[in-house]
Amino acid sequence: MTELIDGNAVAEQIRTDLQDSIETLADAGVRPGLATVLMSDDPASETYVSMKQRDCEEVGIEGIHVEIDEDAPAQELYDTIDDLNADPEVHGILVQMPVVEQVDKRRVLRSVDPEKDVDGFHPENVGRLVAGDARFKPCTPHGIQKLLEHHGVETEGAEAVVVGRSDIVGKPMANLFVQKEPLGNATTTVCHSRTADLAAHTREADIVVAAAGVPEMIDGEMLKEGATVIDVGINRVDADTEKGYELVGDVDFESAKETAGAITPVPGGVGPMTRAMLLYNTVKAAGAQQGVDVELP
Numbered sequence: 028m029t030e031l032i033d034g035n036a037v038a039e040q041i042r043t044d045l046q047d048s049i050e051t052l053a054d055a056g057v058r059p060g061l062a063t064v065l066m067s068d069d070p071a072s073e074t075y076v077s078m079k080q081r082d083c084e085e086v087g088i089e090g091i092h093v094e095i096d097e098d099a100p101a102q103e104l105y106d107t108i109d110d111l112n113a114d115p116e117v118h119g120i121l122v123q124m125p126v127v128e129q130v131d132k133r134r135v136l137r138s139v140d141p142e143k144d145v146d147g148f149h150p151e152n153v154g155r156l157v158a159g160d161a162r163f164k165p166c167t168p169h170g171i172q173k174l175l176e177h178h179g180v181e182t183e184g185a186e187a188v189v190v191g192r193s194d195i196v197g198k199p200m201a202n203l204f205v206q207k208e209p210l211g212n213a214t215t216t217v218c219h220s221r222t223a224d225l226a227a228h229t230r231e232a233d234i235v236v237a238a239a240g241v242p243e244m245i246d247g248e249m250l251k252e253g254a255t256v257i258d259v260g261i262n263r264v265d266a267d268t269e270k271g272y273e274l275v276g277d278v279d280f281e282s283a284k285e286t287a288g289a290i291t292p293v294p295g296g297v298g299p300m301t302r303a304m305l306l307y308n309t310v311k312a313a314g315a316q317q318g319v320d321v322e323l324p
């Protein structure tokens with residue numbers, strides 16, 4: 028039987044556990060604050076940011092949302108980041124990606140105060156992660172580690188294949204898998220659009236993390252019997268539904284579940300975990316900035 032890895036359930040548990048940490052902070056007179064910055068009219072980005080704000084409200088984090096006109100000069104975004112860096116009530120800052128074309132993405136990543144960089148995208152935090160001294164683990168790969176942990180999937184000694192090498196998912200996932208620590212110690216292969224024979228790699232994998240942004244590109248034929256399949260992809264494809272689209276992953280779920288031992292659904296898999304780990308990093312950031320020892324789930 029293929030096991031369904033329920034991201035909503037694990038995320039819910041993490042949010043519940045985080046409430047204890049948030050109480051510890053409250054006892055010390057600290058309310059964690061997370062700023063989300065959106066400079067784009069992209070409907071998917073709007074959905075994600077409003078979900079993140081709703082999550083904050085649910086657990087008792089102060090959500091501050093800044094929306095910038097997508098045609099505004101880039102300087103407006105740079106100035107907003109400076110203001111949030113200077114605001115003592117803001118402990119975490121997330122600038123929703125992708126940024127609009129007039130904005131210099133590298134400059135944005137560099138200008139968020141590394142201590143408030145709850146995405147873990149600042150070069151200092153990327154360096155620390157690679158060096159095995161992570162401050163904030165990027166939310167999506169960190170959430171995937173938590174999913175694997177909750178489902179008792181052993182990474183040590185496993186063959187892991189990561190499909191995709193983006194800065195927000197693929198690269199940090201591979202970096203976490205190769206760390207000498209629990210939930211690491213996997214023998215890791217990173218595949219991308221120039222990989223000559225993707226299926227030859229995925230067929231050898233005990234764990235496949237699919238993060239390519241290509242709808243249903245991985246099917247059961249490409250998997251080893253019993254593999255754990257983590258589907259990061261969230262693709263809106265046209266469909267005759269109320270919204271006019273449906274969400275599909277990078278994995279062909281129906282086909283993959285014939286071969287996989289365990290699999291995440293889309294929606295309800297990795298997405299909710301990404302949001303839960305954002306709350307986690309925000310609580311961690313608030314504790315560190317205010318000098319309060321908080322236990323984290």
Ligand SMILES: NC(=O)C1=CN([C@@H]2O[C@H](COP(=O)(O)OP(=O)(O)OC[C@H]3O[C@@H](n4cnc5c(N)ncnc54)[C@H](OP(=O)(O)O)[C@@H]3O)[C@@H](O)[C@H]2O)C=CC1
Pocket residue numbers: 167190191192193194195196197218219220221222225238239240241244259260261262297298299301
């Ligand atoms: N669930 C969640 O929480 C999150 C979901 N997502 C979703 O995950 C997906 C990936 O996002 P993101 O990492 O930002 O994507 P990017 O578009 O930044 O990167 C995609 C990566 O996949 C590779 N790739 C593209 N096509 C293929 C192919 N046919 N075979 C093998 N590799 C391929 C690209 O290769 P190359 O480098 O050569 O171009 C690139 O490295 C998207 O669907 C996105 O919506 C993203 C973030 C969080």
Ligand SMILES: Nc1nc(=O)c2c([nH]1)NC[C@@H]1CN(c3ccc(C(=O)N[C@@H](CCC(=O)O)C(=O)O)cc3)C=[N+]21
Pocket residue numbers: 074075078121122123124125146166167261274293294295296297298299301302
């Ligand atoms: N600075 C930055 N940080 C990010 O973490 C970041 C980003 N930019 N840009 C875009 C990607 C994407 N991402 C998602 C998070 C949650 C869901 C999520 O919760 N999805 C729900 C469904 C969502 C829906 O209904 O559309 C689910 O999978 O169940 C999806 C996508 C974070 N990202």
